Amino acid sequence: MSGRDAIVAEIPRLRRYARALTGRADAADDLVQDTLTRALEKWHFWQRERELRPWLFSIMHNLHVDALRRSHPVVFCDADDLPISVQRAEQHDALVLRDLERSLALLPLEQREVLLLVGLEELSYAEVARTLAIPPGTVMSRLARARARLREILAGAAVPVLKVVKK
Amino acid sequence: MNTPISEDDLHAHADGQLAPERQTQVEAWLAVHPEQRAQVDAWREQAAALHRQFDAVLDEPVPARLLPPPAADHWFDARKAAAVAWLMLGGVTGFFLRGETVQELQQPLAAMSSLPRQAAIAHAVFVPEVRHPVEVGADQEAHLVAWLSKRLGSELKPPQLEAAGYKLMGGRLLPGDSKKGVAQFMYENAARDRLTLYVQPDAPTADGTGFRYAREDGIDVFYWVDGRFGYALSGSTGRDDMLRLATLVYRQHDK
Known part of the structure; x- marks a missing residue:
């Protein structure tokens, strides 16, 4: 399989992750497009012993973080500082699903990335650490916080305080 | 425990x-x-x-805009290697087959059929270049024309394709069968599609005139002989479009 074919074969996975990460179909595909462009430019630098998929996810991560740094309309409070009252609400599955995208958006990016790479993309913890260039211990602590936080948000209680900065 | x-x-x-x-x-x-x-x-x-x-x-079907163009792939590496091998082979063969033998062995038709192949290889090598697609840019067109005309031993002018939306980017000299070398002009349109015109001096006289068409690794090549030059126009925008552009080039040289 040629390099182009190998990369093209990963496009559906990249689109799924980008959709879950950004929460918007158009923004997700823009991110995928930028990722593919960068991957083809940097193809020579890809170390063959590295798995292609984590490498592509790491390119996407860097592009996404760069883009957010350039324009950050939303500033998140430190998730751990937020007051949370846990209330278990009986929810239908459909409602849970509808809320899932919104709930994901309420997670800090660094927690959302780890949660999605592990839970949705099923990367190993070591692959997640390489993809995000963070120590394995940080993967575990972010995963634990993300899961706890998502549970609280889905339970209908916790809504982080968002500060919208007008540009 | x-x-x-x-x-x-x-x-x-x-x-x-x-x-x-x-x-x-x-x-x-x-x-x-x-x-x-x-x-x-x-x-x-x-x-x-x-x-x-x-x-x-x-x-979901993958949107077309996300599919990278074939030329952007790393097969380009293989192409580049193939081109180098090809040029080296040409040099080595040329060295051993100097003099009259060359004339005997190189039938016009065989030489003619190598034109689109060499043009397509040169196209594949330089079209993906971002920083150095050409050796001399169109901003120095007078110098480009004088230099390539001198090297190819005959007055040479890059055709104007602006009517078709393509601007001249510049050109370069490439090794060819003769000492004179081969000229390559590159053009680009607003959509960043690139064309190359490969101009070979002392082209063998082919039987009959008119266009010939070859498809080399996804590159459409129209080639023809006109006067002393063999021309090959290479691009990836489809056969019909390339024929239209080749006609445009041919008509300018035919005047």
């Missing part, structure tokens, strides 16, 4: 990332710790919900 079960173990258990032996230990521990068991189940349910929500994306 079992090491105590940590929260990391529970996550790894939920994600199926434990070694089998440890997996068994954690299973046994969870059997007597229902609260943690419920937590692990809740984590697994989160992952399942993520799949239910987003897996549909996997089955």
